[in-house]
Amino acid sequence: MPHETFWQPDRNATLGAARNWLLLIGCWKSVRVTTYRVTELADQYGSRVSIGDIIRRMRCRGCSGPPTSAELVTEEKQGRSARHKRVPIRLS
Numbered sequence: 836m837p838h839e840t841f842w843q844p845d846r847n848a849t850l851g852a853a854r855n856w857l858l859l860i861g862c863w864k865s866v867r868v869t870t871y872r873v874t875e876l877a878d879q880y881g882s883r884v885s886i887g888d889i890i891r892r893m894r895c896r897g898c899s900g901p902p903t904s905a906e907l908v909t910e911e912k913q914g915r916s917a918r919h920k921r922v923p924i925r926l927s
């Protein structure tokens with residue numbers, strides 16, 4: 836396997852640094868996943884807010900509970916094709 840040089844955010848990354856990513860927030864109880872564009876979250880809540888902080892603020896629209904899963908997804912372009920890069924975020 837080639838060395839992975841592609842930058843990927845973690846829970847300490849700021850929204851401003853991860854603007855190209857989508858944030859998928861899941862609720863196991865309600866069986867629903869909501870997709871947010873990180874760039875829109877950054878505009879709304881501030882680019883210096885961290886991924887972990889924004890996840891802590893989120894509540895499920897179905898059951899009002901905290902998220903049970905979180906994942907960042909982006910596309911990595913490789914010539915004419917693109918593959919999805921997925922980064923699960925561990926919830927504390």
Ligand SMILES: [Zn+2]
Pocket residue numbers: 862863864865866895896897898899900
């Ligand atoms: Zn829920």
